Amino acid sequence: MTRRRSAILVLEDGRTFPGEAYGSVGETFGEAVFNTGMTGYQETLTDPSYHRQVVVQTAPHIGNTGVNGEDDESGRIWVAGYVVRDPARIGSNWRATGGLEDRLATEGVVGISGVDTRALTRHLRERGAMRVGISSIDSDPQSLLARVRQAPQMVGADLSAEVSTAEPYVVEALGEHRFTVAALDLGIKRNVPRRLATRGVTTHVLPASSSIEQMLATGADAIFLSPGPGDPATADAPVELAREALRREVPLFGICFGSQILGRALGFGTYKLGYGHRGINQPVLDRATGKVEVTSHNHGFAVQVPGVVGGAVVPDQVIETDFGGVRVSHVCLNDNVVEGLRAVDVPAFTVQYHPEAAAGPHDADYLFDRFADLIEGRNHSKGRSNA
Numbered sequence: 001m002t003r004r005r006s007a008i009l010v011l012e013d014g015r016t017f018p019g020e021a022y023g024s025v026g027e028t029f030g031e032a033v034f035n036t037g038m039t040g041y042q043e044t045l046t047d048p049s050y051h052r053q054v055v056v057q058t059a060p061h062i063g064n065t066g067v068n069g070e071d072d073e074s075g076r077i078w079v080a081g082y083v084v085r086d087p088a089r090i091g092s093n094w095r096a097t098g099g100l101e102d103r104l105a106t107e108g109v110v111g112i113s114g115v116d117t118r119a120l121t122r123h124l125r126e127r128g129a130m131r132v133g134i135s136s137i138d139s140d141p142q143s144l145l146a147r148v149r150q151a152p153q154m155v156g157a158d159l160s161a162e163v164s165t166a167e168p169y170v171v172e173a174l175g176e177h178r179f180t181v182a183a184l185d186l187g188i189k190r191n192v193p194r195r196l197a198t199r200g201v202t203t204h205v206l207p208a209s210s211s212i213e214q215m216l217a218t219g220a221d222a223i224f225l226s227p228g229p230g231d232p233a234t235a236d237a238p239v240e241l242a243r244e245a246l247r248r249e250v251p252l253f254g255i256c257f258g259s260q261i262l263g264r265a266l267g268f269g270t271y272k273l274g275y276g277h278r279g280i281n282q283p284v285l286d287r288a289t290g291k292v293e294v295t296s297h298n299h300g301f302a303v304q305v306p307g308v309v310g311g312a313v314v315p316d317q318v319i320e321t322d323f324g325g326v327r328v329s330h331v332c333l334n335d336n337v338v339e340g341l342r343a344v345d346v347p348a349f350t351v352q353y354h355p356e357a358a359a360g361p362h363d364a365d366y367l368f369d370r371f372a373d374l375i376e377g378r379n380h381s382k383g384r385s386n387a
Helices: 041-045 100-106 117-127 141-148 191-197 212-216 236-247 257-265 366-381
Strands: 006-011 016-023 027-035 053-057 081-083 110-113 130-135 169-171 179-184 201-206 222-225 252-255 269-286 291-304 319-321 324-332 338-343 348-351
Touching (some): 027 081, 027 141, 041 100, 081 130, 110 130, 130 141, 179 212, 179 366, 191 366, 257 269, 257 291, 291 338
Parallel strands (some): 081 110, 179 222, 252 348
Antiparallel strands (some): 006 016, 006 130, 016 110, 319 324
């Protein structure tokens, strides 16, 4: 067996992990985060929300099913770097069209293998997400550390324009058309319009710079605010768009970054989590039903509810805003982070996780039905029919 080229990983606090080059040979920088999913590495790699992040896979064996042409969640790999413990020597699956390492190398993704990812994950849980560098061309940790500390931080990063579509496109409804939704692409995953399509929804996906007039010009019955990367505190234009939609009482649904945008539009703040939620096994309580869902997450920021200190249980009460009352609809049972909001007086709700899954469990898929019901109820109240 050919020996792999040596590589090193250096965190901004100086902690260093040796390993071997995996994927493209070179050097990369980003925010070090970990994903606890046991499956779904292809969906993770192609999720635009991971833009400028170096993803550590806590599952030890990665690449065993290769890659295929169907499971991408966007048109390319977005992670800034990739960290695995035991890369599969052979990918084997009836759907596979190639190997993971070859795909990483082809797209220029610098990775590292042979790393003690358990120790690295424990370090990030204790110290928090931080900047990191991976190099298979410079073996000097101090030299690499100096460049890591010069890399941009995620706080204050405005990234949605870098991952958004350049031109609008349409995903047609499957079967009978019921509604039209305009989706603001802040880093949308392909499975979102696919899940809407199964409900008879035609989705117009528009660039992140779109105005409320451009979105409504599609004939939209509702607006969707997509997931995406970066700091929601920088997204002033999408926040103002959401506020205008709330003023006009256009039905709104936001996921993840879109949830944080809608939270800001309602007057709440946002903050950075210590190490974020990334994986497909996060327990979330839906307060409307009392059910606990196992859910797919990828967020490093969260909505701050007024008067609630981080980690405290969020009270189930109506919070008054400029747009009427708002309830915290979903809560993470691991750390009490706000995972969803529901407006009482205007047609709007959010979840801060991924009901479209891809990868992940489908416990929260019902939320797309809830969105369709919200649109239908709003249309009936206005005397409209979409039959």
